[in-house]
Amino acid sequence: MTSGSRTIRVDTLARVEGEGSLYVKLVGERVADVKLKIYEPPRLFEAFLRGRHFSEAADITARICGICPIAYQMSAVHAIERALGIQIDPAVRLLRRLFYCGEWIESHTLHVYMLHAPDFLGYEDVIGMARDHREVVERALRLKKIGNRIVQLLGGREIHPVSAAVGGFSKVPTRNQLRELASDLEWALTASLETVQWTSNLEFPNFEQDYEFVALRHPDEYPFNEGRLASNRGLDIDAAEYEDHFREMHVKHSNALHSVLRGRGSYLVGPMARFNLNFDKLPAAAQQAAAKAGLQPPVKNPFRSIVIRAVELVFACAEALRVIQEYVPPSAARVVAPNRAGVGQAITEAPRGIIYHRYELDENGLILTAKIVPPTSQNQKRIEDDLREFAAQLVAWPLDEATWKCEQAIRNYDPCISCATHFLKLDVERQ
Amino acid sequence: MSSDQEKSASKAKGKPSKGKPRIAVFKFASCDGCQLSLLDAEDELLAVVGAVEIAYFPEATRAVIKGPYDIGLVEGSVTTHSDAQRIQDVRRQCKTLITIGACATAGGIQALRNWKDVDEFVRVVYATPQYISTLKLSTPIAEHVPVDFELRGCPINKRQLIEIISATLAGRKPNIPTYSVCMECKRKGNVCIAVARGVACLGPVTQAGCGALCPSYDRGCYGCYGPMETPNTNSLTTQFRILGQSNDQISRAFRGFNAWAWQFREASEECQRK
Numbered sequence: 001m002t003s004g005s006r007t008i009r010v011d012t013l014a015r016v017e018g019e020g021s022l023y024v025k026l027v028g029e030r031v032a033d034v035k036l037k038i039y040e041p042p043r044l045f046e047a048f049l050r051g052r053h054f055s056e057a058a059d060i061t062a063r064i065c066g067i068c069p070i071a072y073q074m075s076a077v078h079a080i081e082r083a084l085g086i087q088i089d090p091a092v093r094l095l096r097r098l099f100y101c102g103e104w105i106e107s108h109t110l111h112v113y114m115l116h117a118p119d120f121l122g123y124e125d126v127i128g129m130a131r132d133h134r135e136v137v138e139r140a141l142r143l144k145k146i147g148n149r150i151v152q153l154l155g156g157r158e159i160h161p162v163s164a165a166v167g168g169f170s171k172v173p174t175r176n177q178l179r180e181l182a183s184d185l186e187w188a189l190t191a192s193l194e195t196v197q198w199t200s201n202l203e204f205p206n207f208e209q210d211y212e213f214v215a216l217r218h219p220d221e222y223p224f225n226e227g228r229l230a231s232n233r234g235l236d237i238d239a240a241e242y243e244d245h246f247r248e249m250h251v252k253h254s255n256a257l258h259s260v261l262r263g264r265g266s267y268l269v270g271p272m273a274r275f276n277l278n279f280d281k282l283p284a285a286a287q288q289a290a291a292k293a294g295l296q297p298p299v300k301n302p303f304r305s306i307v308i309r310a311v312e313l314v315f316a317c318a319e320a321l322r323v324i325q326e327y328v329p330p331s332a333a334r335v336v337a338p339n340r341a342g343v344g345q346a347i348t349e350a351p352r353g354i355i356y357h358r359y360e361l362d363e364n365g366l367i368l369t370a371k372i373v374p375p376t377s378q379n380q381k382r383i384e385d386d387l388r389e390f391a392a393q394l395v396a397w398p399l400d401e402a403t404w405k406c407e408q409a410i411r412n413y414d415p416c417i418s419c420a421t422h423f424l425k426l427d428v429e430r431q
Numbered sequence: 432m433s434s435d436q437e438k439s440a441s442k443a444k445g446k447p448s449k450g451k452p453r454i455a456v457f458k459f460a461s462c463d464g465c466q467l468s469l470l471d472a473e474d475e476l477l478a479v480v481g482a483v484e485i486a487y488f489p490e491a492t493r494a495v496i497k498g499p500y501d502i503g504l505v506e507g508s509v510t511t512h513s514d515a516q517r518i519q520d521v522r523r524q525c526k527t528l529i530t531i532g533a534c535a536t537a538g539g540i541q542a543l544r545n546w547k548d549v550d551e552f553v554r555v556v557y558a559t560p561q562y563i564s565t566l567k568l569s570t571p572i573a574e575h576v577p578v579d580f581e582l583r584g585c586p587i588n589k590r591q592l593i594e595i596i597s598a599t600l601a602g603r604k605p606n607i608p609t610y611s612v613c614m615e616c617k618r619k620g621n622v623c624i625a626v627a628r629g630v631a632c633l634g635p636v637t638q639a640g641c642g643a644l645c646p647s648y649d650r651g652c653y654g655c656y657g658p659m660e661t662p663n664t665n666s667l668t669t670q671f672r673i674l675g676q677s678n679d680q681i682s683r684a685f686r687g688f689n690a691w692a693w694q695f696r697e698a699s700e701e702c703q704r705k
Contacts (some may be wrong), residue, residue, distance in 0.1 A: 045540075159467060
């Protein structure tokens with residue numbers, strides 16, 4: 001190793017959703033600069049939502065992300081319901097939890113097996129992994145399909161489902177239609193437990209950070225659509241107070257805004273934050289699986305997030321089974337949503353972490369202003385902070401191996417760049 | 432596609448076999464949903480990757496095999512100067528170029544900027560507008576390079592995607608209907624929500640492919656598959672007025688995910704003039 005400068009650069013980050021690159025500059029043993037560059041073109045959603053009717057917001061904002069459209073739809077309808085002062089039927093509330101279970105199962109399975117596991121096992125992709133581990137990949141595909149099946153049943157299709165509506169759904173399923181999911185979900189619960197065990201046997205770099213974890217917290221349940229926003233450092237706020245505590249910064253190297261906690265800096269959202277703050281709300285099966293996998297909150301090694309995603313798969317399958325047992329259809333698919341002026345905010349838990357929406361409506365129900373803060377723009381600064389610490393461990397490594405390891409560290413966050421610009425490219429420079 | 436990635440790629444396990452048709456997947460301004468459709472084809476995915484070589488697909492693999500490619504799938508619209516140049520290079524590398532989804536075939540929802548001052552839009556979203564480079568228009572790929580087939584939808588239908596890949600590899604014409612959503616809706620046995628309940632539905636002017644999802648879920652079609660072959664938008668506009676829709680509402684209906692498709696564009700502009 002020379003004392004000169006070297007650069008790790010990845011021009012097109014792979015196995016992330018969207019377009020970004022990484023640039024790391026190493027001077028001797030020191031990490032001089034880290035930039036997670038997001039060159040995904042801006043699509044300007046908050047601008048063209050102005051003048052649209054509130055009933056269009058769920059369909060339009062879903063198009064920010066093809067991986068987690070339900071997260072956008074849920075934050076949109078909850079924020080607008082708050083602006084309009086609407087209360088939803090308890091059965092609709094249950095169905096929305098089931099809708100989110102479907103998206104979590106689909107998205108977490110995609111990330112655990114198809115995007116992240118290949119890094120741990122030394123494959124470029126799941127296609128190469130399937131040649132040596134066919135039965136593992138077949139389990140993944142079946143599990144993913146079951147998540148998609150839930151979304152299809154409730155919303156017609158897995159990407160940009162059509163049924164989410166302010167006040168409820170355009171159409172709700174019958175009891176029997178939901179019961180038909182039971183045998184698949186029983187299998188999925190077993191497969192998820194196997195996924196926890198399988199991921200817990202992977203090798204994890206020795207790397208821990210002192211994070212501020214931010215997630216929703218609800219008195220009775222593991223969070224999806226409701227709860228107060230909490231952290232391990234005393235944050236405890238309502239969605240309406242979000243903008244008083246968080247700030248979005250525009251940095252030159254990114255088309256995604258960086259989100260920071262005012263006066264405190266970067267923070268972490270997503271599975272690790274949810275798990276650490278809500279472990280007591282997980283069902284017994286998920287808590288036991290986590291304990292067996294050696295996970296005890298607070299988990300501070302981001303590489304272990306793959307195991308936590310698997311634990312959340314156990315939760316999502318168990319929760320989906322609970323919902324289909326308890327479900328009795330609502331008297332109406334949705335409550336009437338009359339035009340009314342107002343402002344409403346909502347935070348829900350996307351697979352990658354909290355997603356904040358705020359809408360200001362006029363008396364005709366048209367959107368005056370909209371604000372959307374997706375999970376990846378919130379994690380973006382935290383990813384850079386991780387890389388600054390982690391790259392220091394890699395200075396003696398061959399450049400190609402260090403590069404791959406940095407990519408893996410980014411994928412700990414399952415970053416969704418399409419969301420963040422509504423984000424990634426690796427560039428390591430050594431001097 | 433940096434040289435570092437190509438070098439590190441050579442160290443990975445599970446290398447593909449040679450001699451199969453090469454497929455590349457490119458992304459422009461989009462939500463990633465249409466390319467995800469390939470990974471969502473859970474029943475067909477292992478068969479597809481057995482029949483072809485995935486040569487470039489950053490959402491799924493860090494491996495990069497240099498072009499030329501037999502089939503290029505392009506998702507997303509052109510919204511930046513660098514993307515307008517990149518699509519020229521993509522076209523040169525691909526024997527058959529197939530655009531997938533409403534962004535690539537019609538400019539997508541981000542084409543709503545095309546009627547507005549984009550600089551003002553940027554100022555709404557970003558604190559330091561001078562950091563942002565973007566074009567005034569969001570345009571479909573076919574406005575920049577010749578395209579061999581346009582697969583419609585927001586998102587595309589994964590079965591139609593498998594069909595177009597299979598047809599291209601077999602050298603036959605793909606079986607992708609261009610008639611309206613009404614045909615699918617009738618075949619499903621749905622009661623017409625426009626006639627029976629007076630719901631404004633874009634089904635009569637929208638291309639089939641989704642399986643008439645919205646009417647099957649008790650709501651009007653919102654046109655995510657774009658205009659059908661020879662749509663009568665004037666007649667539908669008249670019908671919407673009879674249902675009590677205002678010009679603004681009708682214009683908004685056409686200005687959705689395929690707003691910049693010329694048939695929908697003209698229909699919305701016609702309403703704006705009145």
